[in-house]
Amino acid sequence: MAGPPPDLVQRLYATPPDRFVAARDAAVNEARRAGDPKAAREIGKLRRPTVAAWLVNLLAIRRPELVADLAQLAESLRSAQRELRGGRLRELSAQRRAVVGALVAEVRKLAATEPGAPPVAKLPLGEVEATLNAALSDTEVAEQVRAGRLLRATHYAGFGEVPRPQLRLVTGGGEEEPAVPDRAAERAEARRTRDERAAERAARAERAKRRRAVERELAKARGDQERAEAELTGAADAERDGVATLDRIETELAELERRRAVAEQELSRAKLARRGAERSLTAARRRTGEVEAALEALDAEEGDAAEGGPEAD
Numbered sequence: 001m002a003g004p005p006p007d008l009v010q011r012l013y014a015t016p017p018d019r020f021v022a023a024r025d026a027a028v029n030e031a032r033r034a035g036d037p038k039a040a041r042e043i044g045k046l047r048r049p050t051v052a053a054w055l056v057n058l059l060a061i062r063r064p065e066l067v068a069d070l071a072q073l074a075e076s077l078r079s080a081q082r083e084l085r086g087g088r089l090r091e092l093s094a095q096r097r098a099v100v101g102a103l104v105a106e107v108r109k110l111a112a113t114e115p116g117a118p119p120v121a122k123l124p125l126g127e128v129e130a131t132l133n134a135a136l137s138d139t140e141v142a143e144q145v146r147a148g149r150l151l152r153a154t155h156y157a158g159f160g161e162v163p164r165p166q167l168r169l170v171t172g173g174g175e176e177e178p179a180v181p182d183r184a185a186e187r188a189e190a191r192r193t194r195d196e197r198a199a200e201r202a203a204r205a206e207r208a209k210r211r212r213a214v215e216r217e218l219a220k221a222r223g224d225q226e227r228a229e230a231e232l233t234g235a236a237d238a239e240r241d242g243v244a245t246l247d248r249i250e251t252e253l254a255e256l257e258r259r260r261a262v263a264e265q266e267l268s269r270a271k272l273a274r275r276g277a278e279r280s281l282t283a284a285r286r287r288t289g290e291v292e293a294a295l296e297a298l299d300a301e302e303g304d305a306a307e308g309g310p311e312a313d
Contacts, residue, residue, distance in 0.1 A: 004043045012046060013057045013148055016116040020048040051118060052127035052153035055107045060148035062110050066103060067146055073099055074136040100132045127153035152207075 008027060015023045024046055031040035049057060060067045077092050107128050111117045131153045135142040144150045 004039060004046070008043070009046065010061055010148060013049065013054070014061045016114065016118075017048050017051055017054050019116055020054075024048075047151055049150060050124075050127075050152045052124040052131065053150040055111060055123065055125075055128050056131050056145055056150050056153070057148040058110050058114065059103060059107050060145055060150075063106060064146075066106060070099060070103065070132065070135060071142055071146060074139075074142055077136060096133075096136060100129055100136075103132055104129050124153070130155040 004027075012020060012023055012027065024043060028040045028044045031037075031043055073092070073096060077096065104125050108120055108123065108125065111123055112120055117123075131141070131145065131150070134154045135145045138154075141154055
């Protein structure tokens with residue numbers, strides 16, 4: 001398959017961050033049991049969002065029509081900026097604040113009804129607002145918000161995709177006059193831009209450092225998991241071999257028991273035969289003694305007769 005099922009991904013990213021890892025690992029195990037190791041690997045690559053990112057994802061998943069309205073407003077803002085329409089920009093800017101405020105309020109309501117969500121008082125709604133404002137100015141952020149797979153909150157630093165045109169001042173007579181450049185404001189804006197870029201670079205470097213540390217920990221955890229799985233496989237194989245050996249021994253024992261019963265029957269018959277033979281031998285010996293005694297008596301009679309014969313003559 002090309003990747004995890006979209007409904008599964010949506011369900012995971014609608015799960016509060018403190019339960020995300022457990023839900024993801026359960027989905028990985030379920031995919032493995034279903035015989036789909038590729039899906040299990042893809043699901044295992046999904047990363048836990050921050051609380052602020054989860055809140056934005058929850059809005060995209062539960063109220064996609066509101067996020068679509070945000071995208072439409074962003075396009076109107078970009079169009080007005082390209083066309084240098086100052087009045088329309090001011091109108092859209094007011095609408096932008098209203099829409100973002102309404103979305104933040106909706107996020108608060110959604111979180112309040114979500115099981116396992118942090119308390120409303122602890123929700124990072126400022127980060128949510130910054131992210132929604134960034135989505136109005138940066139199409140890449142807008143796409144991540146729309147997909148409901150944002151991993152962390154973001155903000156628009158003033159140097160993204162949307163250009164900052166030189167607006168013209170509309171005078172009271174309705175004629176447009178070139179705006180008088182405010183060099184001090186431009187220098188302050190340039191300093192803010194540099195500071196924001198430096199802060200963003202530092203933040204990216206810090207995130208990269210944390211990512212490397214987490215990836216090392218993940219590699220170690222996966223190595224431990226693979227070793228544990230290998231040990232489990234070996235133990236399961238040994239268990240199967242033990243069961244087979246025990247079955248074979250029990251079969252042999254059953255055969256030996258059968259042969260023992262047969263041998264005991266034969267032994268019993270042999271004992272009976274021996275006792276019968278012993279009785280026959282005893283009787284034969286007694287008979288032999290009787291015959292021998294009779295023969296001795298006859299011999300004695302014949303001896304007596306032989307000794308008395310001549311005298312009788």
